[in-house]
Every structure is written in C-alpha cells, then in structure tokens.
Amino acid sequence: MDTSTLPHRPGRLPVIGDLIGANPRTPLQDTLRLGRRLGPIFTRKIFGFEIVFVGGVDLVTELNDETKFGKHVGLGIENLRAVAGDGLFTAHTHEPNWRLAHDILQPAFSAEAMRRYHPVMLDAARELTAAWDAAAGPVDVAADMTRLTLETIGLAGFGYRFGSFERAEPHPFVTAMIRALRYAQLQNVKLPFVRRAFAGTAEQNRADIATMTNLVDEVIEAREGSENLLDLMLTEGHPTTGERLDPVNIRNQAITFVVAGHETTSGALSFALYYLTRHPELLAKARAEVDAVWGDREPDFGDVAKLRYVRRCLDEAMRLWPTAPGYSREAREDVVLGGKHRMRKGDWVIVPLPLVHRDPAAWPDPERFDPDRFEPAAVKKRPAQAYKPFGTGERACIGRQFALHEAVLALGIVLQRYDFDVDPSYELEIVESLTLKPSGFTLRPRVRAAATATTG
Numbered sequence: 001m002d003t004s005t006l007p008h009r010p011g012r013l014p015v016i017g018d019l020i021g022a023n024p025r026t027p028l029q030d031t032l033r034l035g036r037r038l039g040p041i042f043t044r045k046i047f048g049f050e051i052v053f054v055g056g057v058d059l060v061t062e063l064n065d066e067t068k069f070g071k072h073v074g075l076g077i078e079n080l081r082a083v084a085g086d087g088l089f090t091a092h093t094h095e096p097n098w099r100l101a102h103d104i105l106q107p108a109f110s111a112e113a114m115r116r117y118h119p120v121m122l123d124a125a126r127e128l129t130a131a132w133d134a135a136a137g138p139v140d141v142a143a144d145m146t147r148l149t150l151e152t153i154g155l156a157g158f159g160y161r162f163g164s165f166e167r168a169e170p171h172p173f174v175t176a177m178i179r180a181l182r183y184a185q186l187q188n189v190k191l192p193f194v195r196r197a198f199a200g201t202a203e204q205n206r207a208d209i210a211t212m213t214n215l216v217d218e219v220i221e222a223r224e225g226s227e228n229l230l231d232l233m234l235t236e237g238h239p240t241t242g243e244r245l246d247p248v249n250i251r252n253q254a255i256t257f258v259v260a261g262h263e264t265t266s267g268a269l270s271f272a273l274y275y276l277t278r279h280p281e282l283l284a285k286a287r288a289e290v291d292a293v294w295g296d297r298e299p300d301f302g303d304v305a306k307l308r309y310v311r312r313c314l315d316e317a318m319r320l321w322p323t324a325p326g327y328s329r330e331a332r333e334d335v336v337l338g339g340k341h342r343m344r345k346g347d348w349v350i351v352p353l354p355l356v357h358r359d360p361a362a363w364p365d366p367e368r369f370d371p372d373r374f375e376p377a378a379v380k381k382r383p384a385q386a387y388k389p390f391g392t393g394e395r396a397c398i399g400r401q402f403a404l405h406e407a408v409l410a411l412g413i414v415l416q417r418y419d420f421d422v423d424p425s426y427e428l429e430i431v432e433s434l435t436l437k438p439s440g441f442t443l444r445p446r447v448r449a450a451a452t453a454t455t456g
C-alpha cells in the first residue's frame with residue numbers, strides 16, 4: 001500500500017522511524033493517543049516496518065465488506081500459531097481446518113446452546129460469590145473476574161476445574177499461557193535486548209507451550225463424556241460431510257478456547273464494574289433492574305437475557321475498552337480505500353477498535369460512559385459498523401453468545417448481592433497483553449442487607 005501520503009507521528013527519524021515514545025508495554029494505548037491526533041487513517045513505522053491503522057468508521061465500513069476484505073493472519077496472530085496452531089482464531093481462512101472446525105463447532109455456540117452451559121456458569125459464579133462473601137478487605141477485580149471466566153470455560157469447555165479460587169497464584173496453565181502469548185507477540189520487536197527483557201527465553205517458551213499442551217492432553221484423557229465443547233469435538237463430525245477433526249487440531253482448539261475465551265470476558269466484566277462503581281447513579285439503575293427482574297432468586301437461563309440495562313452497561317464498557325482491541329483486514333483484490341488509498345491484493349491494515357468506538361462522527365461525546373447509547377432507537381441511528389467488539393464477517397467471534405450470557409449472568413449476580421466500597425484515589429490503568437484489562441482496580445464487596453436476609 002502506498003503510505004507516502006498518510007499521516008504519521010511528527011519527527012519520524014531515519015532507521016528507527018517512530019520508535020521514540022513507543023512503549024512496548026502499551027502499544028495499543030500509544031496507537032490511540034496517536035490516532036486521536038492523526039485522524040481516521042495513519043501509519044506507525046519502527047525500524048523500516050510500517051503498519052497502517054484505520055480507526056474511522058467510514059473507512060472501517062469499507063474494510064468490513066467481506067467481498068473485498070477478509071481476516072489477515074499476520075503480525076502477532078501469525079506468531080501465536082506457535083501456541084494455538086491452526087485453531088479457529090489463528091487459522092488462515094483458506095486452511096481446510098478453519099471451515100471444518102467452524103462448521104462443527106458453530107452449533108455449540110448458538111444462543112440456544114447457552115441453555116446447556118448455564119448451570120456450569122452458575123457454578124463458577126457461586127465460587128466467585130463464596131470468595132467475595134469471605135473477603136475481609138478489597139479484592140482485585142480483574143484477577144477475580146479472570147478466575148471466574150477461567151473456571152467457566154474450563155467447566156463448559158472441558159468439564160475441568162482449574163481450582164482458581166483456591167489458589168493465591170494463577171493456575172500454571174495460565175502463567176504459561178500469559179508468558180507464551182507475550183513471547184509470541186514480542187517476536188516482532190526488532191531490538192534483541194528489548195525482546196529478551198520483555199519476552200523471556202526460547203527455552204522458557206518451549207516449556208510453557210509444553211505445560212499447556214500437556215494439560216490439554218491430560219484433560220482429553222480424563223474425559224468422562226459429557227455435553228461440553230471438547231466432547232463435541234471428539235464425537236461429532238461435519239454436519240454435511242461427516243469429516244472429523246484430527247487430534248492435533250482438537251488440542252489446538254482446546255488451547256484456543258481457553259486463550260480466546262476467558263481474559264476477554266473477564267476484562268469486559270472488570271471494565272463494566274469499574275465504570276458502574278464510578279457512576280453510582282448508573283449502578284443503582286442496573287441494580288434496580290436486577291432486583292425487579294430476578295428479585296432474590298438465583299437466575300434461570302431465561303432470566304439472563306431479560307437484563308437489558310445490565311447488558312447495555314457491558315456493551316458500553318466494551319465500547320470504551322473493547323477487550324480484544326483490534327483485528328486486521330486484508331484486501332482480497334486490488335481496491336481503493338476511501339476513494340484514494342490504493343491497496344493491492346494482500347495488503348493489510350489494522351483496525352484499532354477503541355478508535356472506531358470513539359469516532360466522534362458516530363459517537364457524540366465519545367469519552368463519556370453512557371449505556372443509553374445502546375437503547376434500540378440509538379443503535380438504529382448509528383452506522384452499523386461503528387461497534388465491532390466481537391470482530392467482523394465470517395471470522396467474527398464464535399464465542400459471542402457464550403461471552404454475553406456469561407458476562408450478563410455474572411454482572412447481574414454481583415449487583416444482586418453486593419454493595420461496593422470504592423477506592424476514590426484509583427485512576428484507571430490498563431494493562432495490555434493479547435487483551436486489555438484494568439490493573440490495580442480493587443473494590444471492597446459487602447453483602448447487601450437484602451441478600452443477607454435471604455441467604456445469610
């Protein structure tokens with residue numbers, strides 16, 4: 001793609017390019033800051049490697065046209081293949097295993113299929129409330145939400161308990177996963193000493209991948225046969241051809257579901273709690289809905305989708321901080337983007353979602369947290385492509401319904417049960433890995449008087 005006319009950071013230097021001011025820990029937040037200044041399309045160049053970012057809704061609408069563009073598996077995602085191989089998230093669309101796995105797994109992620117996972121999602125939520133009931137002081141919200149979502153995907157995916165709530169430290173699988181993801185992502189950093197400082201050694205990485213694959217193999221071995229995702233992959237063939245997934249691909253999918261399926265949802269829950277506790281009037285409104293719809297009852301499957309306002313709070317949290325913060329689009333043919341940017345077949349760009357979700361052309365007063373933006377009438381007035389936290393097209397998130405059922409359920413339960421003491425001095429700090437989440441965000445949960453009366 002000809003980038004000569006595209007804006008970039010002022011003061012680009014020969015050789016190192018836009019390196020000054022770039023922080024390897026916060027590439028997304030650096031990109032956001034730049035994007036706010038540079039507009040809907042811009043570039044960043046580091047050591048001769050130039051990336052085009054597109055954050056304007058109009059251009060993104062063109063990029064999301066599946067006839068002209070598709071998912072690009074490059075940069076960080078290509079490196080992740082060392083961890084997740086040709087699992088759904090890291091597969092190239094042209095690889096036969098992508099379509100095969102997509103078609104086999106799709107039914108397991110329909111809205112109706114969530115009925116099957118509801119009981120184990122409740123189980124995991126009960127573990128969270130047991131831990132918060134017993135908490136003598138503030139809890140680290142993102143850490144506990146990660147425990148919750150890891151238990152949920154463990155149970156719903158494989159009938160496996162990671163035991164996260166019984167551990168002070170993350171499960172070894174999670175430690176290995178976080179390190180391996182960081183290692184994979186930092187392979188693009190051109191300075192070897194920076195890479196070593198942040199990414200660790202190749203030997204450590206091999207050990208981490210072995211920790212992950214060994215656990216998945218153990219879980220497959222110990223399987224007792226129930227209605228979970230793993231079971232489906234092991235027993236079902238393609239709905240029309242009957243073709244089955246091979247064992248290596250099943251392992252790749254299992255790792256993919258843990259990687260793709262828990263930190264994203266936990267981040268969304270954490271951001272939602274952050275914004276709600278910063279806006280007590282909105283928290284009161286969300287809680288009033290839970291009290292009106294659920295009362296003191298434990299919610300059954302059908303109760304979850306009735307929490308419309310709670311869902312809007314999550315939608316709005318994912319607008320400001322989409323926890324999977326972007327995706328890449330590749331031209332399927334020679335095209336001209338926005339009437340002036342020529343792209344050759346195979347050229348690609350990154351879509352940083354927080355920029356799209358804050359484009360003032362679609363979002364008035366974009367920095368303000370306002371769940372009413374997701375009232376049906378307001379949604380209808382907006383361009384359809386202005387909100388894409390689950391990605392776009394055929395490679396969009398297969399776990400969307402799963403994440404939404406789980407997150408609305410968990411947020412509803414937490415609002416039903418607790419009041420919160422807030423640390424007024426906390427300022428939102430965001431930690432970036434493959435996903436985004438608040439760092440150092442604590443709340444002190446106190447069981448509400450009404451909840452004690454019914455359960456205590």
Ligand code: HEM
Nearest residue numbers: 088089260261264265324327389390391395397398399403
């Ligand atoms: C709030 C929670 C979640 C968010 C924000 C999210 C976001 C996304 C996004 C943006 C993509 C597209 C990435 C791309 O185009 O490169 C994606 C793909 C994917 N997600 Fe999610 N996700 C969430 C939860 C989940 C859950 C719970 C699961 C599994 C149980 C899951 C499994 C996947 C998989 C397998 C893919 C790849 C699909 C394919 O390419 O066929 N995600 N997700």
